[in-house]
Amino acid sequence: MKQLNPSIKHHIAIGVLLCLWSFLFAFFVRPFEHGTMDLQVWIRVSVGFSLASLFSYIVVAIYQKIVYQKIVKWNNALEVSTYILFYLLYTIITYTYYKSDIIRGNYEFSQFFTDIIINIALVVTPIIFLLRRYAIKLIPKKEEFVTIKGDNKMDFLKIKKDELICVSNSQNYVEIFFLDNDQLKTKLIRSSLKKIQYEFDFLIQIHRSHLINPSHFKSWKDSVTISLTQIELPVSKNYKNRLLSL
Structure with missing residues (x-):
């Protein structure tokens, strides 16, 4: 042990x-x-x-x-x-x-x-x-934080891992969707989706423009759309099998 x-x-x-x-x-x-x-x-x-x-x-x-x-x-x-x-x-x-x-x-x-x-x-x-x-x-679970950094040193977001819902591409930025006191909030950070995926391998890609935290996956709304916590996102055919295994 x-x-x-x-x-x-x-x-x-x-x-x-x-x-x-x-x-x-x-x-x-x-x-x-x-x-x-x-x-x-x-x-x-x-x-x-x-x-x-x-x-x-x-x-x-x-x-x-x-x-x-x-x-x-x-x-x-x-x-x-x-x-x-x-x-x-x-x-x-x-x-x-x-x-x-x-x-x-x-x-x-x-x-x-x-x-x-x-x-x-x-x-x-x-x-x-x-x-x-x-x-x-019985060991108390420690709250795990993630810090998402942008190209600018002052451009970052530090949140609890389980509060991060998804990350979406927005031209030269990524848009972070997260919970703050159970309210859906967003923040733009100058970075790329590929870089975010490399740094945070627990995120799952469901579309060329979207990464999700699988702990917030709720259900399939239809064959091409999923429901997350307080948000819905499209799913590309190329990434569908990964989601079906959750």
Whole structure:
């Protein structure tokens, strides 16, 4: 996974969900019951192990945020390191708790690791993976701006990318159609349609005189005309197939 949501708040929420799920799974399924634990002991096991998962994941959240702030990137190796850190902490905490006077577990570390930790990891790892993938979707989208420059240094327009509707040729100028407080506005800039298309490859040509931002495409009015946000434009036969694929 080459992307990360660095928000500690979101990852604490993941830790809480992981904690609740771990408690329910441990209490009802009892995946490592060895016949010497009564109900009260098993409740203590379930509570302790689930809180261990919460604490371990909070440490992971802090660790990954520190790393991400330093290098401002994420990769698969760093992603794997978060799982290693989580299970390292989880193993130390749970084994210490398991051997304490609270539980007085019978397993030595090797058996504890193979019979308990590995089995837990096989079940919990996919849950962590899915929750971390979902956290990426919670990253707030940054507003992306585009700056359209003309031949004159003072001739430019800076707007949000999603506010740009289309660009039309107008002799030695291009006419920019954009939204300003949901109102359709235009601005003439001395440039060429070819230059605009080269600089902003997200624009789609629909006519020799028109480029559109596909996010504003609404519908076909007829076979040669399309409706965009607050404007209609003609479509040339040569460019029709591209639009039909949208």
